[in-house]
Amino acid sequence: HIPPAWMKQRTSPSTASASHNPKDMVTRIDDGPAPGQDQKVMVESTANVSTPAPQTEKNTEEKTIPELRIATIGNVDSGKSTLIGVLTGGELDDGRGYSRAKVFARRHEQQTGRTSCVAQHIVGVMADGKLVHSNKTANITTAAKYKAWREVMSQSASVINFVDLAGHEKYLKTTIGGLTGNFPDYACLCIGANMGITKMTKEHLGVVLALKIPFFVVLTKIDIAPPKIAQRTKTKLFKILKGRGSRKQPFMVKDQKDVDTVLKNQSAKMTPVFSLSSVTGEGLENLESYLSNLRPRQVWDHQAKNMEFNIEETFSVTGVGLVVSGSVSRGRLVANSRLLLGPFSDGSFKPVLGKTLQRKRVPMGVCNAGEGCAVAIRALKAKENLKRTDVRRGMVLVDPSSDPKPTVSFEADVYVLHHPTTIKENYQAVVHCGLVRQTAKMVRIALRKSKKGTETEEKECCLRTGDKASVLFRFVCRPEVLHEGTTIIFREGTTKGVGKVTKVHCDDLKTTTAFTEIEKRKAEMSAGMSQKSKPRERARIRGGAKKAAPRL
Numbered sequence: 244h245i246p247p248a249w250m251k252q253r254t255s256p257s258t259a260s261a262s263h264n265p266k267d268m269v270t271r272i273d274d275g276p277a278p279g280q281d282q283k284v285m286v287e288s289t290a291n292v293s294t295p296a297p298q299t300e301k302n303t304e305e306k307t308i309p310e311l312r313i314a315t316i317g318n319v320d321s322g323k324s325t326l327i328g329v330l331t332g333g334e335l336d337d338g339r340g341y342s343r344a345k346v347f348a349r350r351h352e353q354q355t356g357r358t359s360c361v362a363q364h365i366v367g368v369m370a371d372g373k374l375v376h377s378n379k380t381a382n383i384t385t386a387a388k389y390k391a392w393r394e395v396m397s398q399s400a401s402v403i404n405f406v407d408l409a410g411h412e413k414y415l416k417t418t419i420g421g422l423t424g425n426f427p428d429y430a431c432l433c434i435g436a437n438m439g440i441t442k443m444t445k446e447h448l449g450v451v452l453a454l455k456i457p458f459f460v461v462l463t464k465i466d467i468a469p470p471k472i473a474q475r476t477k478t479k480l481f482k483i484l485k486g487r488g489s490r491k492q493p494f495m496v497k498d499q500k501d502v503d504t505v506l507k508n509q510s511a512k513m514t515p516v517f518s519l520s521s522v523t524g525e526g527l528e529n530l531e532s533y534l535s536n537l538r539p540r541q542v543w544d545h546q547a548k549n550m551e552f553n554i555e556e557t558f559s560v561t562g563v564g565l566v567v568s569g570s571v572s573r574g575r576l577v578a579n580s581r582l583l584l585g586p587f588s589d590g591s592f593k594p595v596l597g598k599t600l601q602r603k604r605v606p607m608g609v610c611n612a613g614e615g616c617a618v619a620i621r622a623l624k625a626k627e628n629l630k631r632t633d634v635r636r637g638m639v640l641v642d643p644s645s646d647p648k649p650t651v652s653f654e655a656d657v658y659v660l661h662h663p664t665t666i667k668e669n670y671q672a673v674v675h676c677g678l679v680r681q682t683a684k685m686v687r688i689a690l691r692k693s694k695k696g697t698e699t700e701e702k703e704c705c706l707r708t709g710d711k712a713s714v715l716f717r718f719v720c721r722p723e724v725l726h727e728g729t730t731i732i733f734r735e736g737t738t739k740g741v742g743k744v745t746k747v748h749c750d751d752l753k754t755t756t757a758f759t760e761i762e763k764r765k766a767e768m769s770a771g772m773s774q775k776s777k778p779r780e781r782a783r784i785r786g787g788a789k790k791a792a793p794r795l
Contacts, residue, residue: 307611308396308399308400308401308402309400309401309402309538309539310401310402310403310404310539310613310614310615311401311402311403311404311428311429311534311537311538311539312404312406312425312426312427312428312429312539313403313404313405313406313427313428313429313430313431313534313537314405314406314408314421314422314425314427314429314430314431314456315327315405315406315407315408315430315431315433316408316410316418316422316430316431316432316433316447316450316451317410317432317433317434317443317444317447318410318434318435318438318441318442318443318444318447319357319409319410319411319412319443320356320357320410320435320438321410321433321434321435321438321444321463322433322435322463322464322521323358323407323408323410323431323433324342324343324346324347324358324407325340325342325343325463325521326431326433326461326463326519326521327343327346327364327405327407328341328342328343328344328345328346329342329521329527330366330374330405330530330531330534331345331346331364331365331366331376331377331405332345332376332377333374333376335521335522335523335524336521336522337522338522340356342521343356346362346364346407347362348360348362357409357410357411358407358408358409358410358414359409359411359414359417360409360417361406361407361408361409361417361420361421361425361555362406362407363404363405363406363407363425363615364404364405364407365377365392365395365396365402365403365404365405365603366395366402366403366405367395367396367398367399367400367401367402367403368399368400368401368402368403368534368535369398369399369400370400372532372535372536373535374531374535375394375395375398375399376395377391377392377394377395388604389604392603392604392605393604393605395603396603396605402603403534403535403537404615406421406425406427408421408422410443410447411443412442412443415443415446415734415736415737416673416675416680416734418447418450419450419675419732419734419738420636420675420678420680422450422451422454422456423454423675423676423677423678423730423732424553424555424570424677424678425555425570425615426541426570426572426613427456428457428537428539428540428541429456429457429458429459429537429540430451430456430457430458430459431458431459431460431461432444432447432448432451432458432459432460432461433461433463434460434461434462434463434476434480435462435463435464435468435476436462436463436464436465436468436472436473436476436477436518437464437467437468437469437472437473437476438464438476439472439475439476439479440476440479440480440483445483446737446738448483448489449488449660449738450732450738452488452489453660453730453732453738453741454730454732454741455730457511457540458514459514459515459516459517459533460480460484460493460514460515460516460517461516461517461518461519461530462476462477462480462516462517462518462519463519463520463521464520464521465518465519465520465525465526466520466522466523466525473518477495477516477518480493480516481493484514490512491512491513491514492512492513492514493514493516494513494514494515494516495516495518496515496516496517496529496533497529498529499528499529499532501529502529502532502533502536505533506533506536506537515533517529517530517533539613541613543572543573543611543612543613544573544574544612545574545575545611545612546574547573547574547612548574548642548644548645549573549574549641549642549644549645550571550573550574550575550576550582550640550641550642550645551571551572551573551574551639551640551641551642551645552569552570552571552572552576552582552618552639552640552641553569553570553571553572553637553639553677553678554567554568554569554634554635554636554637554638554639554640554678555568555569555570555636555678556568556569556636557631557634557635557636558617558631559631560619563619564619564620564621565619565620565621565629565630565631565634566617566618566619566620567617567618567620567634567640568615568616568617568618569615569616569678570613570614570615570616571610571611571612571613571614571615571616572612572613572677573612574612574642575609575610575611575612576597576600576609576610576616576618576640577597577608577609578597578598578599578600578607578608578609579596579597579598579599580596580597581594581595581596581597581623581643582594582595582596582597582620582640582641582642582643583595583640583641583642583643583645583647584620584629584634584638584639584640585638585639585647585649585724586638586639586647586649586721586722586723586724587633587638587721588720588721590649590721590722590751592641592647593622593624593627593629594622594623594624594643595620595621595622595623595629595640596620596621596622596623597618597619597620597640598618598619598620598621599618599619600616600617600618601616601617602614602615602616602617618640620640636678636680637677637678637679637680637681637723639724641724647724648749649722649723649724649749649751650722650723650724650725650747650748650749650750651717651718651722651723651748651750651751652686652715652716652717652718652748652750653715653716653725653744653746653747653748654713654714654715654716654744654745654746654748655713655714655716655731655742655743655744655745656711656712656713656714656742656743656745657706657711657712657713657714657731657733657740657741657742658709658710658711658740658741658742659706659707659708659709659710659711659739659740660708660738660739660740660741661708661737661738661739662706662707662708662739662740665705665706665707666685666688666705666706666707666739667685667688667705667706668685668686668687668688669684669685669686670684670685671683671684671685671719672685672733672734672735672739673733673734673735674716674718674731674732674733675731675732675733675734676723676725676729676730676731676732676744677729679723679724679725681718681719681720681721681723682718682719682720683716683717683718683719683733684716684717684719685714685715685716686715686716686717687714687715688704688705688706688712688713688714688715689712689713689714690704690706690710690711690712690713713745714742722751725744725747726744726747727744727745727746727747728743728744729743729744730742730743730744731743731744
């Protein structure tokens with residue numbers, strides 16, 4: 244098998260100069276500004292909105308570049324980061340972590356070789372289907388990263404955004420937050436052909452199925468997997484996909500004809516399965532062709548008047564101030580506009596000014612719904628100082644005319660995936676809803692019993708594996724912004740169940756505190772009654788036993 248043309252094998256030091264000739268690099272340009280000039284333009288544009296941008300940035304800002312989001316999931320050491328490094332960098336791996344070193348963002352990730360946070364990496368797609376690689380190396384400067392991403396954005400007709408998620412069990416909350424908050428169009432389930440299907444592979448697959456995200460499977464490390472082990476992994480994978488929980492139809496992709504067949508017959512049941520090696524390049528051409536022809540599946544409301552921006556991360560940039568990054572879920576975010584930031588711990592919103600925008604490290608004037616960007620904000624009040632510690636993940640930036648109302652209580656129709664015991668009222672679990680992650684308590688559980696006419700009888704009860712019910716949740720710490728129809732996941736260590744928000748009560752902390760005090764009084768009264776009734780019951784039992792003994 245011959246690797247694709249864009250793949251470049253690593254060479255010896257004697258031939259390094261020849262392999263890294265700028266003329267041989269794929270889709271590179273040499274007429275861009277120097278790294279120092281790039282950084283200067285970026286700082287000036289964020290400090291002053293009226294500063295003109297270079298001509299290349301204007302052209303990028305005028306055209307709308309479609310963005311396809313793909314989340315990579317799978318067990319630890321299954322080759323997720325290595326695959327992303329090969330696709331975005333355009334060079335094959337050496338089998339010792341060369342490619343994954345390009346995409347790791349933390350020092351401890353470089354040392355352990357494991358992803359611990361949500362990271363995003365891009366690869367461009369030209370009009371003819373060829374990929375545009377950044378060809379960046381590990382440990383480069385910030386200015387070089389800006390230059391590499393701007394080159395990709397300036398030459399691409401569309402962009403594929405890879406969301407690299409963690410595979411280790413202790414980072415499960417980070418992985419679930421990345422799947423619920425980054426709004427991926429597709430998911431890429433990576434499975435090591437030499438490792439087989441593990442517990443976390445099934446856990447990630449269950450979360451993707453619960454969120455109803457289309458996915459495809461990639462069997463990695465086929466160059467070091469023994470044939471019998473690889474065949475056993477493939478057989479077990481097909482059995483799980485065809486099982487009762489998934490009900491998918493796996494399709495093994497072997498050549499370009501299979502890729503065309505999968506693209507023409509895309510459905511909710513068909514699941515493409517690719518087998519490849521990031522070291523030898525075997526099978527990478529099929530995956531490249533499949534990704535370059537995929538299109539975003541989600542439809543966003545760009546014309547909505549009430550804009551909403553979900554905050555995922557916060558930064559403090561020297562010379563700029565506070566910067567927040569996230570995604571626009573509704574409407575259009577315009578630079579130099581007045582917004583409301585919140586909700587804070589007391590449920591209030593503060594007026595701020597969104598100074599400048601950057602999408603994929605490129606200055607923009609407008610960010611549409613479904614696109615991710617970074618916004619430099621500052622407080623509108625003169626005496627108010629907005630710190631990075633005041634802003635947290637899950638907060639939103641909204642239009643002042645939308646009149647946002649945070650909530651502490653909400654109702655949802657839930658389905659219990661797996662729980663070893665019963666779930667009763669006052670059960671607490673961590674709820675994931677978009678970028679919101681907070682502990683919530685099940686205040687009321689109502690199980691649907693039977694239907695009579697158009698009405699449904701509901702009975703208070705406990706939940707077990709496979710049960711469906713209508714549950715009233717209440718956040719424990721602070722209010723959040725939720726919307727009806729949003730999918731939620733509640734977990735206690737591992738995922739316990741999924742659901743959909745049916746009603747938002749829009750209550751505040753005072754009302755919740757009053758409800759909590761009433762619940763405490765009821766609990767104390769019920770506890771006191773139970774303690775008083777126990778001695779009487781024991782006395783009756785003892786008296787009955789004494790009277791019954793002579794008769795026997």
